[in-house]
Amino acid sequence: MPFTATDHPLKRGALAKRFGCNIETIRYYENIALLDAPDRTHSGHRLYSSGDQARLGFILRARELGFSVEELRSLLSLSDSHDYTCGEVLTVTERHLDDIGRKIADLRRLERTLADLSARCAGGNVPNCPIMDALMADA
Incomplete structure (x- = not known):
């Protein structure tokens, strides 16, 4: 938009x-x-x-x-100075992109873990649940 x-x-x-x-x-x-x-x-x-x-x-x-907010503060500071280089903006952007990459990797690990736990669960009406067991083991 x-x-x-x-x-x-x-x-x-x-x-x-x-x-x-x-x-x-x-x-x-x-x-x-x-x-x-x-x-x-x-x-x-x-x-x-x-x-x-x-x-x-x-x-x-x-x-x-x-x-x-802090990255935005940096970008606005560069803009407000009216004396910034494209390289300075690129540095802030590449750091942000690295953060996004780390978050994506974390989400993929989370997805694999949850998929593994879900695959071990038969569902149904049994009282034992491998998902709950795994969550309790980490608590």
Whole structure:
């Protein structure tokens, strides 16, 4: 889903609707300082500029790709400096890709273990269950 900014400021509710996220999500990114506090109207309503909107789009897309908050903080810091190299961005991305590879390997091991346990279980109405036995043995 593309996260596109508008040319005009949006209130928080309209911003959340436009980007398909919760108001609490926007508030969270403000609280952890990934998103700057927006300007306010005279009546106190938050107004998110096109720059704020673009930054939120960047944050949401990076989170969709699984970047952690700290990785995202690094990417935003590079972006904010306006003096980054593609190599610096690649370094952050490759570290993230390595993390994903480790998680996939962990999930494959988990899948093999559960498949093995499931294969040893006949199901049915017997009181002995190899799955429960295996879980109890590790407890």
